[in-house]
Amino acid sequence: MKRQVLACKCPCSGGPGILELSEIIRCSPASHPCAPRRGLSAHLPLLSRLRFVFGTSVVPALDLVDRQSVTRFVSPSGRTVYQVVGSSGKLYTCYASCHFCSCPAFTFSVLRKGDNLVCKHLLAIYLSRATGACQEQSVSNQQLTALLLPEEK
Amino acid sequence: MAGAGAVGPRPRPLLLLGPTGSGRSTLLFRAALVGASVVSSARVLFLAPRPLERLPGGKAAGAGAIQRIHFLYPASFQELLQLVASLHQTLSSSSSMIVLDGLEEYLNNCSSPCTAAQLVALLLDTSNYFSQKRSHLSVGCQLIVSMKFPGEAGEEAEHFSAIEHYFPAHLWLHPDTGVDIGLDNQGLTKLIRAHLLQPGTKDQEWMVKFDAQGSMTISPLPCKNETENDTVSGNRPSVSEADATVPSSQS
Numbered sequence: 001m002k003r004q005v006l007a008c009k010c011p012c013s014g015g016p017g018i019l020e021l022s023e024i025i026r027c028s029p030a031s032h033p034c035a036p037r038r039g040l041s042a043h044l045p046l047l048s049r050l051r052f053v054f055g056t057s058v059v060p061a062l063d064l065v066d067r068q069s070v071t072r073f074v075s076p077s078g079r080t081v082y083q084v085v086g087s088s089g090k091l092y093t094c095y096a097s098c099h100f101c102s103c104p105a106f107t108f109s110v111l112r113k114g115d116n117l118v119c120k121h122l123l124a125i126y127l128s129r130a131t132g133a134c135q136e137q138s139v140s141n142q143q144l145t146a147l148l149l150p151e152e153k
Numbered sequence: 154m155a156g157a158g159a160v161g162p163r164p165r166p167l168l169l170l171g172p173t174g175s176g177r178s179t180l181l182f183r184a185a186l187v188g189a190s191v192v193s194s195a196r197v198l199f200l201a202p203r204p205l206e207r208l209p210g211g212k213a214a215g216a217g218a219i220q221r222i223h224f225l226y227p228a229s230f231q232e233l234l235q236l237v238a239s240l241h242q243t244l245s246s247s248s249s250m251i252v253l254d255g256l257e258e259y260l261n262n263c264s265s266p267c268t269a270a271q272l273v274a275l276l277l278d279t280s281n282y283f284s285q286k287r288s289h290l291s292v293g294c295q296l297i298v299s300m301k302f303p304g305e306a307g308e309e310a311e312h313f314s315a316i317e318h319y320f321p322a323h324l325w326l327h328p329d330t331g332v333d334i335g336l337d338n339q340g341l342t343k344l345i346r347a348h349l350l351q352p353g354t355k356d357q358e359w360m361v362k363f364d365a366q367g368s369m370t371i372s373p374l375p376c377k378n379e380t381e382n383d384t385v386s387g388n389r390p391s392v393s394e395a396d397a398t399v400p401s402s403q404s
C-alpha cells in the first residue's frame with residue numbers, strides 16, 4: 001500500500017513546484033521519468049534512500065501521503081500554507097517556503113536537538129508534492145491569514 | 154521548499170546580534186535606507202517595538218529613500234504575529250526588504266521556543282512570498298532581524314537556539330576599545346567591530362565608528378586569516394550588499 005503511491009506516479013510529475021529535498025528523491029534512477037515503468041521493486045532503492053536520509057520518519061510520512069493528509073491552501077493574494085492531518089487526527093500547520101511545523105516533534109527533534117532535518121509532516125508535504133498526492137484548496141485572503149497564525153489557546 | 158515554482162533571487166536572511174549599546178538599531182536603520190535606495194521599486198518594511206529616538210544619519214539620507222520605508226510599531230508579540238501574517242492582504246506593493254528591530258523584546262512575551270520559531274519562520278515565509286511576487290524584478294525580498302545578544306542559559310537561550318537556524322548569515326557586533334587597531338580615539342564616542350559569519354564564505358569584518366555627533370562611518374577590516382583585502386568592494390550578493398554599500402554613504 002505504502003509504496004503504491006510512489007509506484008503509480010513518478011516524482012517528476014509533481015509539476016513546477018518540485019522541492020529542493022525532493023532532488024534527493026529524484027536522484028534515484030528508478031524514479032526518473034525517462035526510466036521505463038518498472039514494477040514495485042524498482043522503487044525499493046528509493047525507499048531505502050529516503051530512509052537513509054530521513055530516518056524513521058519515512059514510513060509514517062508515506063502513511064500520511066497514502067491517506068491524503070496533506071492540503072495546500074492558496075489565497076487570491078498568492079500566499080500559500082500547508083496543513084497536515086496527523087496520525088491522531090490533529091491538524092498541523094506547515095509553512096510553504098521554510099521549515100516549520102506546529103507539531104511537538106518539530107520543536108523537540110528538529111529545532112531543539114537538531115537530530116532530524118524534518119518531522120514526518122514536512123516530509124509528507126515533500127512526498128505529496130512529488131507524487132501529486134497533495135490536495136489543493138482555495139481560501140480567502142483572510143482565511144489564509146488565520147491559517148498562518150498559531151492556534152488560539 | 155514546496156510550491157516555490159520560478160522564484161526570483163532570494164537574498165539570505167541576516168540576524169544582527171550585539172549587546173546593549175552596540176548600535177543595532179542605527180545599523181539596521183542604515184541598512185533599511187540602503188535597501189530603500191537601491192532601486193525605485195524598493196519598498197522597505199521597518200518593524201520595531203517603538204519609533205527610533207532620532208533618525209540616525211537623517212541628513213545624509215535621500216528624502217526619496219526614506220519615503221520608501223514603511224514604519225510599523227506592533228506593541229506585542231501577538232500583534233507582531235498578526236501583522237506579519239496579514240501582510241499579504243494589507244500591503245499593496247511587495248516589500249523588497251523586511252527589517253525587524255528588537256526581536257528580543259517581542260520574545261519576552263512569547264510563550265515557548267515553538268512560538269518563537271513560528272514567528273521567525275513566518276517572517277521568512279513572508280519574505281519568500283514577496284520574493285516570489287517580485288520574481289519579475291532582479292532582487293527578491295531581504296529579511297534582516299536584530300536581536301540583543303542572548304544570555305547563556307534560561308529562556309532567552311532556548312528561544313535563541315530555536316530561531317538561529319533560520320538565519321544562514323549572522324552579523325555579530327562587538328564593542329571595541331579601539332586601542333588595538335591604533336585609531337585616534339579623540340572625539341570618538343564608540344567603536345564597534347562587526348563580524349559577518351555565513352557558512353560557505355569567508356568571514357568578514359568591519360569597523361563601525363560613531364563620533365560625538367552620533368554619525369556613523371563604516372570601514373572594512375582586513376581579513377585575519379587572508380592577506381588580500383579586496384573582500385568588501387566585490388559584487389557580493391544579498392545580505393552583505395547593505396553592509397558593503399554603506400561605507401560610500403557615510404555622513
Ligand SMILES: [Zn+2]
Binds near residue numbers: 092101102103104
Ligand atoms: Zn510536524
